[in-house]
Amino acid sequence: MLSALGLGAVGIGTGTAFIFIAMIFLLFIGMPLGFLTGFVALASSVLWFDTTTIMQMVASRVTDFTSSYTFVAVPMFVLMATMLDKTGIARDLYNAMRVMAGRINGGVALQSMVVAVLLASMSGIIGGETVLLGMLALPQMLRLGYNKNLAIGSVVAGGALGTMVPPSIVLIIYGMTANVSIGDLFLASVPAALLLSGLYMLYIYVLCKLNPDYGPAMDQSELENLTKEDKKKILIDIAIPLAIAGWILGSIYGGIASVTESACVGVVGVMLAAWHRRELNRGIIFESLKHTMKTVGMIIWVGIGATMIIGVYNLMGGDKYIADMFMGLDAPPIFTILIMMAVLLVLGMFLDWIGVAMLTMPIFVPIITSLGFDPIWFGVLFCVNMQVSFLSPPFGPAAFYLKSVAPKGIELTDIFKSVWPFIIMQLIVLATILTFPEFVTGFL
Secondary structure: OOOOOOHHHHOHHHHHHHHHHHHHHHHHOOOOHHHHHHHHHHHHHHHHOOHHHHHHHHHHHHHHHHOOOHHHHHHHHHHHHHHHHHHOHHHHHHHHHHHHHOOOOOHHHHHHHHHHHHHHHHHOOOHHHHHHHHHHHHHHHHHOOOOHHHHHHHHHHHHHHHHOOOOOHHHHHHHHHHOOOHHHHHHHHHHHHHHHHHHHHHHHHHHHHHOHHHOOOOOHHHHHOOOHHHHHHHHHHHHHHHHHHHHHHHHHHOOOOOHHHHHHHHHHHHHHHHHHOOOOOHHHHHHHHHHHHHHHHHHHHHHHHHHHHHHHHHHOOHHHHHHHHHHOOOOOHHHHHHHHHHHHHHHHOOOOHHHHHHHHHHHHHHHHHHOOOOHHHHHHHHHHHHHHHHHOOOOOHHHHHHHOOOOOOOOHHHHHHHOHHHHHHHHHHHHHHHHOOHHHHOOO
């Protein structure tokens, strides 16, 4: 099996160091993660193994990944989120909620969080939500005189909630890599998502209560001048997204559709709503499909690359090497979990969540189960951990999403400075779930 170079004889420790150093080097010279992992996998296979044998194994793993029935849910949810943005359903939901919440201090920031949760329950991704809130909520809060850091932080943190609220694509990918029930993951993530969004809203409310200048209320004259038709439109604009979210989640938990099928249900729901609003046309469908293909193409390439390198590494004995290293720790099992959380936090600062999931979960999950921990519980921990990665410097993607649409004068330094209170709240939720696992598994 070993190549003529005989490098396999030097041991798995050297192989691990080679893979790690090669990935770090290629990452910092700018190679995309999907190509990076695939390249390192091919290089490792040539150096350590007979190329023909290893290529057969890699081809088999890639085929299994790309042909997974569950994976069909990913493009459907991405398409649904894109259509929500393109048709204006999400925009009108925000405008309707703004009117309802504008009467209190911090109301626009609070309703932005509510809208973020509602959008997350329909789409499950963060990019579109962050951009949408950045285009609608941030200028509105700055115009009303909100504290800049509060306005920026609430938009970035709220936009990232799509990873926590079912149907989260993060949970779908985790369920695929960990081979656990995605429906159970969705159910377990709800208490964590509510706790996190509730902490965000409590922080905003208390801060604006103590410092009214941080979140001034809207001008009452704007609210008093609403006509009966305006009020009717507000109710419709709120009812349509609620109906779509209820349709998706109801089809899953009512046993009518699987997670994959519910994604198609959601797309149909959005298309029917757009048709009812007279916004469904060929241009919107084409643009939505084009954006979906780009996004899913990136996910597939990252998944293929990660699948290749994990397959090669496991054949080298890497899974047993890592498992023995963790199992050999002379410490309580929870210490192993804490180390894994630290590894995920560090990786999340530099890698996209898809890469983190694909690279670590095939190794971490078997260790978790062997220690007697619930992989569903660990999946929610992973999801909260990735919340931190979306906001944390230097490469927090939510910050870059917001920067792409932020008003003039707002820099990345302003965004990263504004997210720290929300990162602290994310770590509080992470610690809560670590300490009280039944908080998320008690209803399963």
